[in-house]
Amino acid sequence: MKKLVLIVIATTTLTSCATVFGGRINQQQRERPAVDQPKRQVRVVPLVVNILMFPYGLIGLAIDFGTGAAYKPTPNK
Secondary structure: OHHHHHHHHHHHHHOOHHHHHOOOOOHHHHOOOOOOOOOOOEOHHHHHHHHHOOOHHHHHHHHHHHHOOOEOOOOOO
16 A cells, blocks of 8 residues: 555655756746737656656656746846
């Protein structure tokens, strides 16, 4: 029973891989761009990993896009 609980916790935690392994989230990743600004680019690898980990990956996708970690950070100017 303990192994099952640990497996469930591990799979639900690691599905949001962009949030866990993506590094710091900067302000540009958190905020939506204005109408006249360019759109944010999505990190492809975490997106594919979340899709492959279906159905737990859907939870990860929601977490990654909610926190902004799914987007590539913009370089500081």
